[in-house]
Every structure is written in C-alpha cells, then in structure tokens.
Amino acid sequence: MQFAIPHDHPSLPGHFPGRPVVPGVVVLDRVIEAIEARHGPLGAMRLPQVKFVQPLLPGEVADIAIEPGAPEGGADRWRFCVTRDGAPIAAGEVVRA
DSSP, X not given: OEEEOOTTOXXXXXXXTTSOOOOHHHHHHHHHHHHHXXXXXXXXXXXXXEEEOSOOOTTOEEEEEEEEOOOBTTBXXXXXXXXXXXXXXXXXXXXXX
C-alpha cells in the first residue's frame, strides 16, 4: 500500500513549523489502516516494537509492507516496514490484543 500525507494535513502546522515532518503517529495510523484493510478491524492492539529511522516529509510517497508474524499467545501479529524509494522510514510489530 502506498500513501502520501498532503501538505495541508491538520497534524503538520505545529510539528516543526517552517519545515514540517509527518508525525510518527500519522505514519502508524496508515500502517493500522493497511492491516485492517486486509484483516478486518483490529480493535484493541499493541505495538510492542516500533522504530523510526528517517523522517517522512509532506507529499513524499511511502510504501507499507506487511507480513504476518508468529501468533503471540493466540493473538494475531504482523510485522511492518514503511519505506520511501526503498529506504526504510519505520518498522515494527502490531499485535491484536
């Protein structure tokens, strides 16, 4: 799944004025949307591991790759990687509670 956050997104004005950066929570929201599009609503969930390694700027196109992980205590688990032009932006895990 690809996404881009437009320059007029409401989260941007207060997030580094003059050189806005897409907040990590907005990136994670797109990851959750991608998982839910394939697997239905997650309901309660945990993100036991998330690492951001590069910023995403408004208007840049990012790709989300999702793969199932080993279930944890019977709960569904997914690993994700968000990239821009093949370079990692964020990676982590989502576990349905």
